[in-house]
Amino acid sequence: MKIAQISTNTLPVPPKDYGGTQRDVHYLTEELVRRGHEVILFAKEGSSSQATQTFVYPSNNPKKQLDFIIKNLPDDVDFIHDHYGIAAKANPPIPTIRNSHSKGVRGVQIPVYVSKTILRKYGKNKGYYVYNGIRVEDYIFQKKKSNYLLFMGRMMEQKGVHLAIKIAKKTGKELIIAGPVNDRKYFNSKVKPHLNKRIRYVGSVGGKKKQELLSGASCVLFTSTWDEPFGLVLIEALASGTPVLGFRKGAVPEVLKGLPQLLCSNTRDMISKIRHAKRFPSAYKCRRYVRENFSDSVMTDNFLKLYKKIIKEKKYKLIKKSTWNKRKAKIVKMQEEIHP
Structure with a gap:
């Protein structure tokens, strides 16, 4: 599979000290690559990864970050795993989950939480849960x-x-x-x-x-x-x-x-x-x-099962790919005009 991992722009992947979300992104990315999957990582400057491609956010502005993701996301990506939220809310024409590492999330089609408790209490049992894992x-x-x-x-x-x-x-x-x-x-x-x-x-x-x-x-x-x-x-x-x-x-x-x-x-x-x-x-x-x-291997097993389940059951509604491509073309044109 070709999978996009969308990290936050707060800490690099992996984080130096604290940073549970970024550490999860790191372990998952490394394990997916080890198993032969292609991973496209979007992360903060200073990130270091075995991902097939790593794109560093050029701005702290979420709107510009989303435009950057849209411009650089390969057309043949099979799945988007968004730990940040900006891609999932844009509802791309690709199966996408919003992985919440804290409380409930709104405005996304497929939320995924880090425990059953949070799925039930804050997610109202809408979505899925996958436990964190470490190496x-x-x-x-x-x-x-x-x-x-x-x-x-x-x-x-x-x-x-x-x-x-x-x-x-x-x-x-x-x-x-x-x-x-x-x-x-x-x-x-x-x-x-x-x-x-x-x-x-x-x-x-x-x-x-x-x-x-x-x-x-x-x-x-x-x-x-x-x-x-x-x-x-x-x-x-x-x-x-x-x-x-x-x-x-x-x-x-x-x-x-x-x-x-x-x-x-x-x-x-x-x-x-x-x-x-x-x-x-x-x-x-x-x-x-x-x-x-709670190993990185167990976490990756569970996410791969979830990716395949979502793709198979088509539990998502997507905007038309033509609409997404028009938006992508517009963004590319704007950036070419700014940086000819």
């Missing part, structure tokens, strides 16, 4: 753990950093906090006053440093209090052989369905489970769980 081999595996707890995520109230601090104090454990500061006021009032030798903030991390923190932790705390669409840190920790405790919010019960002993109802529950850490699944079981359920 397990990209994560350092470590059986022997250090004696620290780890919180990894954005510094904002919904992520519950303050709850991770409370849990660390109650259990007497060292806590390492990593992630970018999204809400400076929250960070200064709820996080910074508690920092000391045992509760440390190490900033935003990526690459080898991130791998070392994940693989070395005795446990990762996923204290998010909002309806997480998926929770990538959950599977990143498990792939590193590290148990991760999460609240029964959003998609967390789906992601940890096969490891129910890691699900928590509240902070008391989480504190109790940390004190009985011997009941945690082994490092090998954690990694195997991700490989069998």
